[in-house]
Amino acid sequence: MNHLELMVANLTMKKNIVGAFFVLLLNPLNAQFTDAKSLMSFSKSDFTSKIEILKKKGWVSDMPLRKTSKGKSITGYKKKTENGNYSVVLTKFTLPDSKKVVNITDLYFPYDDTFSKYFDELSTIYNFSGVQGMGEGAVGYSEKNLMILVKMSKDSYSSKWIQEIEITSVKDSK
Numbered sequence: 001m002n003h004l005e006l007m008v009a010n011l012t013m014k015k016n017i018v019g020a021f022f023v024l025l026l027n028p029l030n031a032q033f034t035d036a037k038s039l040m041s042f043s044k045s046d047f048t049s050k051i052e053i054l055k056k057k058g059w060v061s062d063m064p065l066r067k068t069s070k071g072k073s074i075t076g077y078k079k080k081t082e083n084g085n086y087s088v089v090l091t092k093f094t095l096p097d098s099k100k101v102v103n104i105t106d107l108y109f110p111y112d113d114t115f116s117k118y119f120d121e122l123s124t125i126y127n128f129s130g131v132q133g134m135g136e137g138a139v140g141y142s143e144k145n146l147m148i149l150v151k152m153s154k155d156s157y158s159s160k161w162i163q164e165i166e167i168t169s170v171k172d173s174k
Contacts (some may be wrong), residue, residue: 036121043105043167047092050105054088099173107165108155115163119150122165145170 028117042050071093089106109115122128126141126148149166 036125039118039122039165040123040167043103044169046081047090050090073138076091094173095170100170101173103169103171105167106113109165110155111163115165119163119164122148122150 042053049058087108091104128139128141131138131140132150138149140149147168152161152163155162
């Protein structure tokens with residue numbers, strides 16, 4: 001699957017799979033991810049493992065796991081910070097035509113140094129370049145079954161600037 005197909009799959013999922021997203025808020029002082037490599041390892045884990053890892057680290061869910069024909073969803077939260085929210089959105093769905101499983105890990109950071117640590121490490125490992133059509137300043141990396149996108153946006157709740165790292169991986173379904 002090439003970069004364009006990954007982007008189309010991601011946009012298709014975001015438009016057509018209402019409720020197939022997973023929000024868990026992250027306390028930066030008790031983060032699951034110690035560095036970019038642990039973040040990438042987590043993002044490539046299977047969906048059930050991700051949820052178990054997050055629960056062990058003290059992230060909580062306020063709703064039961066919901067399953068639909070298009071994917072799974074769970075919503076959770078953790079203490080908010082005065083600078084904004086740290087959150088991760090986990091998404092899993094199967095592309096109907098190819099039967100490939102798409103796993104998306106979206107991390108959202110308030111504008112602070114926590115983001116800089118991950119960004120610096122990821123950009124060193126993956127040699128980011130500009131990404132057209134994804135907003136000013138968006139950078140990323142793409143290969144056959146992996147896409148990383150980094151961009152800024154406004155938090156819909158607080159209207160503060162937040163930074164996003166989105167990791168999309170595709171695997172053949174079993």
